[in-house]
Amino acid sequence: MGVDEYDNGLDATEGVEFYSGILCAGFVNAHSHIELAYLRGAIEEGGGYAAFASSIGKVRGEFSEEEQLSAIVEADRAMWAEGVDAVGDIVNGATSFAVKESSKIYYHNFAEVFGLRECNLERQRELLRYSNTSLTPHSTYSVQDAPFKEVCGSAIDKPLSIHFLESESESKLYNGEGSLHEWYKAVGFECDFLHYGSPTQRIVESVPGQRSVMLVHNCALAQCDIDTMVSHFTAPLYWVLCPRSNRYISGIEPQSVALLRASKLNICIGTDSLSSNWSLSMVEELKQFSGVPLAEKLQWATINGAKALGIDDRFGTIEVGKHSGIVNLIGVNLDDFTLTEASRAVRIL
Numbered sequence: 001m002g003v004d005e006y007d008n009g010l011d012a013t014e015g016v017e018f019y020s021g022i023l024c025a026g027f028v029n030a031h032s033h034i035e036l037a038y039l040r041g042a043i044e045e046g047g048g049y050a051a052f053a054s055s056i057g058k059v060r061g062e063f064s065e066e067e068q069l070s071a072i073v074e075a076d077r078a079m080w081a082e083g084v085d086a087v088g089d090i091v092n093g094a095t096s097f098a099v100k101e102s103s104k105i106y107y108h109n110f111a112e113v114f115g116l117r118e119c120n121l122e123r124q125r126e127l128l129r130y131s132n133t134s135l136t137p138h139s140t141y142s143v144q145d146a147p148f149k150e151v152c153g154s155a156i157d158k159p160l161s162i163h164f165l166e167s168e169s170e171s172k173l174y175n176g177e178g179s180l181h182e183w184y185k186a187v188g189f190e191c192d193f194l195h196y197g198s199p200t201q202r203i204v205e206s207v208p209g210q211r212s213v214m215l216v217h218n219c220a221l222a223q224c225d226i227d228t229m230v231s232h233f234t235a236p237l238y239w240v241l242c243p244r245s246n247r248y249i250s251g252i253e254p255q256s257v258a259l260l261r262a263s264k265l266n267i268c269i270g271t272d273s274l275s276s277n278w279s280l281s282m283v284e285e286l287k288q289f290s291g292v293p294l295a296e297k298l299q300w301a302t303i304n305g306a307k308a309l310g311i312d313d314r315f316g317t318i319e320v321g322k323h324s325g326i327v328n329l330i331g332v333n334l335d336d337f338t339l340t341e342a343s344r345a346v347r348i349l
């Protein structure tokens, strides 16, 4: 990663190609939902989390299977062209698997278990016949106690990917307040897990400490959540940030990045889905963290994601024996190594 100086002799060496900017390893998009690519622009920005969740249910039926598939093909193509080698991808159904089978991108598929009234656990188990697929609960507010514990306690060699503290309403639900609580009350959803007292406490009491977990969003994270998590887990935890999605849905800025950096935790980058983002560009996500050194951000976007998905033997750094892509970051300010508005990634290899 980075730029090396070279002596004058190198440009005469046969077979040497020159690129301006920075070369880095291929990216690992730690959190996306490629099957929702057809919803680009379908949900209005800034409505808040509860409004977003209920509109997704409404607009989903408005698109044909063909439209859904062609959006998945285009999203896969765009991610590859912009240097994404691997994706931690949430799946609810089977629509994306045909594209993935012929894709150059490596996908780890998290078959998402959710449903307060009717849990889809059995249906999601059928998706385990596809390669690189494991179960995960959607979040600490959308799955009842028994299926949550069952998913968290089985196949513990596989990582989990849990939407976590995306908004304050997740914690407030446990205190009988906030927008999720109001929504559940209005539609008559009962929760049998509120005795845990908080999303964090629910996770540490349900997930074995030796299991690796990707915690996705972390917008409403407090230091006490970090402390509780870190003291429970012996396996590595990965804190996935998706800043553009948070801004799209609720206008929330990724404040927790300072806490995570101060505790030297493993930060990863995800784009979330095109239902809450205008593109699946990793560089656009990195632009949101203007005060953080570029070399550190590139680790978030490469090796940290690869470790989280357990594929760092193949991806995440440019090393002999690995199969990482090589990405050219152009439009970078090379005087102070910062991204500019014009920065973008182009795959070279």
Ligand SMILES: [Zn+2]
Residues within 6 Å of the ligand: 031, 032, 033, 090, 163, 216, 272, 273
């Ligand atoms: Zn998500």
